[in-house]
Amino acid sequence: MFQLLLIARIREDTARPKPSGGLSGLGLLATAGGESAVAGVCKAEQGIAFTYIENPADDCPGYVIDYVTLLKREDADSPSNMHWQTTGDQLFICGGVMQKTFSVTAYLSSPFVTGGGYMTLDGLLAARLFEELQNVEAAHAAVPVRCNAGLACASGAIYEPVSVDRIAFVAQLRAGHSLNPDLIKKNKRGALHRDVNDTSLCNVMNAYTLVTAPTITWYGEGDGNEVMRLLAGVEFIGKRRASGFGRVTRWEIADGDLDGITGYAGEPLRPVPVEMFSGDDARPIVDAAWRLPYWSPVNRAACYVPTGAINA
Amino acid sequence: MLEFFNSNFGRHFAEQTGDAMADAKAALSGGHPMKKGGMPQRISSGWAIVRPGKSVMQMKFAAKGVDYAVEDRYTAFLSELQAWDGKPRIFLTFDKKPIPVGNVFVTYDLRAVRICSPAGVETFDFTVPPEKSSGVAHKVIWKKKAGKK
Numbered sequence: 001m002f003q004l005l006l007i008a009r010i011r012e013d014t015a016r017p018k019p020s021g022g023l024s025g026l027g028l029l030a031t032a033g034g035e036s037a038v039a040g041v042c043k044a045e046q047g048i049a050f051t052y053i054e055n056p057a058d059d060c061p062g063y064v065i066d067y068v069t070l071l072k073r074e075d076a077d078s079p080s081n082m083h084w085q086t087t088g089d090q091l092f093i094c095g096g097v098m099q100k101t102f103s104v105t106a107y108l109s110s111p112f113v114t115g116g117g118y119m120t121l122d123g124l125l126a127a128r129l130f131e132e133l134q135n136v137e138a139a140h141a142a143v144p145v146r147c148n149a150g151l152a153c154a155s156g157a158i159y160e161p162v163s164v165d166r167i168a169f170v171a172q173l174r175a176g177h178s179l180n181p182d183l184i185k186k187n188k189r190g191a192l193h194r195d196v197n198d199t200s201l202c203n204v205m206n207a208y209t210l211v212t213a214p215t216i217t218w219y220g221e222g223d224g225n226e227v228m229r230l231l232a233g234v235e236f237i238g239k240r241r242a243s244g245f246g247r248v249t250r251w252e253i254a255d256g257d258l259d260g261i262t263g264y265a266g267e268p269l270r271p272v273p274v275e276m277f278s279g280d281d282a283r284p285i286v287d288a289a290w291r292l293p294y295w296s297p298v299n300r301a302a303c304y305v306p307t308g309a310i311n312a
Numbered sequence: 313m314l315e316f317f318n319s320n321f322g323r324h325f326a327e328q329t330g331d332a333m334a335d336a337k338a339a340l341s342g343g344h345p346m347k348k349g350g351m352p353q354r355i356s357s358g359w360a361i362v363r364p365g366k367s368v369m370q371m372k373f374a375a376k377g378v379d380y381a382v383e384d385r386y387t388a389f390l391s392e393l394q395a396w397d398g399k400p401r402i403f404l405t406f407d408k409k410p411i412p413v414g415n416v417f418v419t420y421d422l423r424a425v426r427i428c429s430p431a432g433v434e435t436f437d438f439t440v441p442p443e444k445s446s447g448v449a450h451k452v453i454w455k456k457k458a459g460k461k
Contacts (some may be wrong), residue, residue: 284423284437287313296412299334300313302400302420 012244053148058117091219102224103217103256104231108175111212112238112246115168117304118156119295121145121218121227121260124237125154128230140292143223150291151276153221155260155269159213166211169240170203219269220260228253238304271303283307313420317402321362324377325355333413341410345374354404359385362402371406382404386452390428393438393453396422405429 072210104121117123122143129139146153216237220227231251238246264271266279271288274281281304288303289296314332320330321416322339329335343352358370360378368379368388381388385405392401400418410429417426417433427434427449436442436450 255449272453285420287418287420287426296333296413297336297416300417302418 026046044205046079056083099258100224102227103219103254103258104215105218105252105254106225106231106234106248107250107252108214108216109248109249109299110245112212113208113210115206115208115239116124116257117214118270118288119238120152120156120294121154121292122152122292124218124234125227125230129233131272136293145220145224149276150268151261151272152291153260155219155258156271157216157218158269158306159211162212162214164212164214165210166207168205168207170205170215172203188280210245218260219256219258246280268304268306271305272299273303277304279304313416314413316364316400316418317362317416321378321402323329323362324367324375325373329434336413340413340416343448346373347374349382355409357406359400360386360404361388362404364399369404370406381409386449386456389449390453390456393425394457403427406454407431438443 051290051305122145125143125145126139129142133139135144139171143152157181166276168228181192184192228251236242236244236246240246258264258269260269261272262277262279268277268283269281271286271290272279273290274285285302286305287300288305289299289302290303291299293299314336316337318328318332318339324334324341325344326335326338332456333407339412340356341354343354345352353373353451355369355371355373360367365381366377367382368384370381370385372380383391389403392403401419402416402422403426404416405427407430413429415428415430415433417428421427422438425436425438425445434447434449436447438450438453442450442454
């Protein structure tokens with residue numbers, strides 16, 4: 001692990017550096033294995049003294065160092081990619097919108113049904129936005145969470161199940177009644193396939209997983225107000241919503257300290273491509289979709305994924 | 313993922329157009345010349361293991377870039393897993409119905425082996441024995457591993 005060393009400009013009046021736009025004069029150095037290695041050039045004005053501060057949290061209380069663009073596995077710590085952030089809210093401005101880390105919790109009054117997948121927050125928000133915008137690309141572009149090279153700062157669903165069961169539903173399709181015959185491909189004689197009006201196309205049984213849990217929580221980083229506005233109208237989540245499963249009684253948002261990508265123990269909170277993950281890499285690597293749209297195999301890559309959701 | 317499938321397996325069966333989804337679908341759902349001659353047929357039985365380099369499958373087609381084997385699917389999968397070299401693989405089991413492209417997953421780790429079939433994907437940890445609720449592939453492969461029939 002890299003140990004971060006901060007070069008801070010020391011003024012005569014010992015004023016603290018401010019996290020304003022003028023960040024020149026501040027920079028970070030990275031050291032590996034305890035050996036100092038200058039990773040960038042400080043842009044300080046001439047004649048101003050510099051020193052190393054080994055622990056920014058102690059020496060610059062009230063501020064933390066944040067990456068402008070999230071680091072990938074092999075990326076070097078570069079001062080040009082860092083900025084100050086207040087520890088209070090860990091706020092930053094992105095695209096003119098106040099961004100912050102948050103946690104969102106859905107309180108459930110009925111079990112929810114899932115067909116697999118990680119139920120990521122950005123997926124949920126994109127689905128909600130699609131209802132409003134009726135345009136897939138526009139919905140994906142409008143998801144109000146921070147995004148780095150396609151990787152959304154939005155975790156998968158986190159819940160502690162009381163029970164997990166299998167459940168099957170029979171869907172009845174009466175193609176001859178409910179579909180417009182003009183939309184169905186005809187056979188060589190120009191007629192509908194006989195199965196369309198036959199019973200063989202009538203019933204389909206699908207098996208899902210039924211999860212009973214009091215709450216589902218997501219972590220993320222982005223525009224919390226917009227996230228809450230979108231989720232406030234969501235009364236049911238998961239599959240079989242129309243049958244009463246996954247009823248949400250209320251949504252709650254709170255300040256969080258996770259970015260939606262890596263958890264407290266370095267575990268992935270969502271599918272993260274191997275080359276973009278900087279947490280615990282002892283976990284299994286799984287082929288998983290890591291960005292919207294999650295249903296597309298084109299968006300799959302070798303990823304670290306949350307424990308217990310590998311089957312998705 | 314689809315690039316891995318197409319470059320190591322699909323390209324031997326379908327012309328590559330640059331659309332990875334369409335190319336993979338053409339390989340899995342289209343008709344291909346058979347080794348014995350006759351009408352082109354879909355890959356509709358047996359199994360395949362997509363490896364980096366030369367892949368192997370059971371059903372015999374005219375395609376030359378693929379090795380052909382006669383073992384049953386679970387014996388072949390077990391051999392592959394026991395000789396695991398850490399490189400990605402795709403384990404496919406075919407049936408009359410073609411495998412949807414969405415059901416094709418790469419296996420990168422013995423702790424998350426994925427067996428892809430037209431009906432879905434079975435995922436299991438090859439390093440631990442199956443439980444009562446485990447899938448068929450996990451149970452059969454472990455039975456074979458233990459030397460049982």
